[in-house]
Amino acid sequence: GAVVSQHPSWVICKSGTSVKIECRSLDFQATTMFWYRQFPKQSLMLMATSNEGSKATYEQGVEKDKFLINHASLTLSTLTVTSAHPEDSSFYICSAATPVETQYFGPGTRLLVL
């Protein structure tokens, strides 16, 4: 299957700072990237759908100003957690997809906000 990288894999930051997570599809052009959040021992919760060159579509209850998503190219999408607080601590997973393919997942980013 296709390879998707995610960086960083681990980040610890202070409350009030912003954190940027990058998601790259390494060997295919992804028209769509998805961002998920996963709490311990829970399922993946879709946060937003990102299409290249257009604004992200956020799921209900997800703050657009808190979680900024940019999909500038067919191989790169970024998630910026702005003014992070301890409740934003979680495991964030991106995936890259095309309409005819399944989604391919990045390895995830563990965010801890102190």
Next chain:
Amino acid sequence: AQTVTQSQPEMSVQEAETVTLSCTYDTSESDYYLFWYKQPPSRQMILVIRQEAYKQQNATENRFSVNFQKAAKSFSLKISDSQLGDAAMYFCAYRSPLPAYKYIFGTGTRLKVLA
């Protein structure tokens, strides 16, 4: 709204035996995809198998097969000859139709494989 339900939080199976994980979903669409994903302790999500709703034939991938019952909106995963490496969380997922497609996940089933 589409929903995916996995009613088995945890299952156990003896090594080399067969186990079936259940999944039901709700949708008013006719054209969609269904998936089973595996999440081992590394937390890297891995595709196990996928099924197109328009296909009547059940998908199979080596030791993994599904029982897709479209009318009943049921999509179970059968793992044959279970191996220790099969131990993981298994998530059932529904993909909505184009153009604005997205994935909805079930709550997951933790599979334990007993030696």
